[in-house]
Amino acid sequence: MKLSYKLYPFQPNSENEKSLGDIIILHGLFGSSKNWVTVAKFLSNFGSVYTVDQRNHGNSPHAAEHSIRLMSEDLEEFILDHQIKNPILLGHSMGGLVAMYFDFTHPGVLNALVVQDIAPRSYPFAYDQEIQSMSFPLEGFTSRADIDTEMAKFLPDTFIRQFLQMSLERLDSGEYRWKLNVEGLNQARRVFEDTFPENYSSNTKTLFLVGGSSDYFTKDDLGLIQKTFSNLVIKIIPEGGHYIHFTHQKEYLQILSEEFSLIS
Template sequence: MKLNYKLYPYQSSNPNGKSIGTIIILHGLFGSSKNWVTVAKFLSEFATVYAIDQRNHGDSPHSDEHSIQIMANDLETFLSEEKIQNPILLGHSMGGLVAMYFDLTRPGVVSRLIIQDIAPRSYPFVYEKEIESMSFPLDGFTSRTEIDTEMAKYVKDSFIRQFLQMSLERREDGSYHWKLNVDGINHARRVFDDVFSLDQISKTPTLFLLGGSSEYISESDFTMMDRFFQNNQKVKIPFGGHYIHFTHQKEYLEQLRNWLEKEFR
């Protein structure tokens, strides 16, 4: 599958700066490259950055097939088509699972991993309310405010609704539609099951950048991180949740800078 992406060319403000290569950003479930503009622009100080729309998200094609393994295949095709070698992968949530699986099953391809708030294990599909909030007919709605009011019947958290609505698009005729393949994702509820039933280990330098208050990470996950990724560093952002690149952006970018400068000094 040919994936849509946004390219951020390397442009350092330091006249003596030197690119560290290529960084690929892999968004999470219900996200897109659109969610990563600020982070991508920041990272373009260090490298050429590609923010990808994974299948069934953003402007990439829709498919009935949706799994971590298939998205890793999509990434492999993307790297081949764009002639990208030894990239750094930054993956959030679902994108982090794709990045970790890709590295474990294709040793030596990736130069570094940055994994945001996810561990190499199975996760339950607990997004029924989000799916419901995007499944009612949009015919007759004339504004985002009206749609948001209806979505609030299913998802109370306004932050999550605003995040989902980044994939809501208005057509030229004034009607609305979801760029996400909501139905396809809904029928892929085992997408996070049994991905890491693997014997492989990775020596790839890996940063686990975690929300200190995230519901996605438990203390037992650290054992799994160490089992699969034997050259890793773990950094917690205090009081941060799953979306630390939004909610704790200053601290998040500071940690990215510190780690990249340490890795490539």
């Protein structure tokens, strides 16, 4: 599948700075490349950055099938099409699962791996409220405010509604539509189950960025990744949740700056 993307060319801070290579950012479920503009611009000081819309998200094509394996295959095609050598992968949530799967099944390909707030294990599909909030007909709605009011009947969390609405598009006709393949994602409820091959491991330079208050990452997960990744750095942002790239952006970018400075 040919994925939509945005490229942020390498912007060195000084004439003598060399690029670390190409960086690819993979968003999470219900997200898109639009969620990563600030991080991508920041990381372009280290190398050219591609922010990718994964299948059924953003401006990329919709498909009936949606799995971590297929998204990893989409990523492989993207890397080959753009002739990218030894990229650095940054993946958040679903994107982190895709990035880890790619790393496990393509040993030696990555220069480095950054995983945000997700572990290499199965997760339940606990997004009924999100799906319901995007499943009512949009015909007749003339403003985002009215759509938000209707969404709030299903999804009280204002932050998550605003996050979802980054994928809400107004057409030239004045009508609204979801860029997300809402029905397709609803049918892919086992997307986070039994994802990884048996006896997986990685020697890739790996940074885990974890929210200290996140529901997605547990103490057991710390032990799991320590067993799985032999070249591992773990950074925990206290009080941070699942969206630390947004809610704790200053600390997040500081950690990336420090760790990327160590990559060769």
